[in-house]
Amino acid sequence: MENTMEFEHFDVVSDDSDHHFLGSKNGKWFNDSKSKVYKTIVKEWKILEQNLPESIYVRVYERRIDLMRAVIVGAAGTPYHDGLFFFDIVFPSDYPRNPPKLYYHSFGYRHNPNLYKSGKVCLSLLNTWYGKKKETWDPSESTMLQVLLSIQALVLNEKPFFNEPDALPSEKKSRAYNEHVFLITCIASFHLLKRPPRNFEAFVGDHFRRRAFSILAACREYANGRVGVGYYGCDLRFPMVQVSRSFIQRLVMLYPGLLKAFRRNGASLEGLGEQLEVESQESKKKSSGVFKKIVEKIKQVFRSRKFGKNKINEIQGRNHGLESV
Template identity: 55%
Template sequence: DHKPCTRVHLCNAGTIYVRAFEDRMDLLRAAMVGAAGSPYHDGLFLFDLHLPATYPAAPPEVYYHSFGLRVNPNLYPSGTVCLSLLNTFDGEGVEVWSPARSTLLQVLVSIQGLVLTADPYYNEAGYDAYAGTPGGRRNAASYAENACLLTLRSALHLLRRPPRGFEGVVGAHFRRRGAHVLAACESYLRGTRVAGDGGDGGGGERTCSAGFRLALRNVVPVLAAAFAEIGVEGCERFGDGELGQCSLTAIDDSAASADASD
């Protein structure tokens, strides 16, 4: 454990937060908010950055707080972040780390903009060839639903065990956005499609899947209870027995959704 020092807000929209450590200036901890219009909307994603002795000749080492969940093809349950800018994925030219040109802010913005995208399915190597095809749309829609579920489960883990130095950020973010998260879940339960290529009506189903809605019914009451504990108002509407005919049970991390890597 290290003593955190000043928190820095990056980006005008206040969607990236960074904190350094007084006794380890080679370490940083960052939190970023998932973008609107993506399966990660209103989620919070935590990363640790280590500046090696060879920095900036070498890129920072980045660890993702995954809680064992595969929310994205580029974010592994082990914490590995697969990104050409970090030299952990193939790339060329401006895609790879340059000691003269690349920055820590560029790394964080790249993760937020290039990894946590509206269509994470196509981040898998070679899958962009299927973009716009009926099969690609179906698979992208299914992946987006699973990414959404895993983002909700990640929120639960963060609320239960916020990383040191970001307890306040986690609490403040979900107090501010918790009602929006629940409202989105309510919309999904009515059939609204999760954002992504599969939702454009071009050959795919226009509503979300029954399996996704069933999994949501298991997750939402637990998430609403966690939000209520930190002071989010209106959570009682999402408790057990309030979401329709399906029975509601506590979230089961082993079965609430299929692993995104399948």
């Protein structure tokens, strides 16, 4: 079976039967290789083929040059990590005068203030969200690659709560939003495994075979507050994190079904139990106490370095004198 390592980042395919914009009325210009729009889109293909990052994959269609499908892999350090986010794209008949239109495969969930349940994508670069002139679509410079990179960096980011223009500067609400986003990102994996988008079947299966253990292990760490939601696998250390009771309850309910779905998909999950184990509050307090002591010792070391070598020797000598009394 084709795996992700063999799955091309950019490819031309023939099956466009499940594309959201299949019925769009764009005339027949997309079959005219002499038209200006046709030539512009072919240039876009070349830009994507040569410049896509490791975390973005694109399929275009040989019979409908006006259609495109892309998937963005959720980045580490965000609540979207290990998730797959699919977008169907259509180029208008006056492209690049006007930007492409995007439809997000939401599965009925709102993953972000910029991504609606209806599939609408709000982004300045698409002229679907307000922004400064330099942030909006520029027919002479803007490209499809810029759109995908903007979604990856500006939308599927570390703290999506603050994408909401009226959001108050509340870290507590931001953490709660990350909890919600992680949960529905896990739920979306059920839908993707059950019915992966056409031409991405092998990719979806292989992705979740490889990432299943990491996703489930993250569930365990998040439920027990050992790491901030979104930061599993990152090279960061946190004190015990306060997570909401509703988040833990939903994770406990979600975990067994997720484990079963990943096993059916062929993932190797040795060492992971059938149930999500949540530590008692007493156990958490003990763990937190030990962690705080370690952190305090590290701080003391750094403080001592600030005194300089001579001062440290002086203090050590003084301590030695006290010990000998």
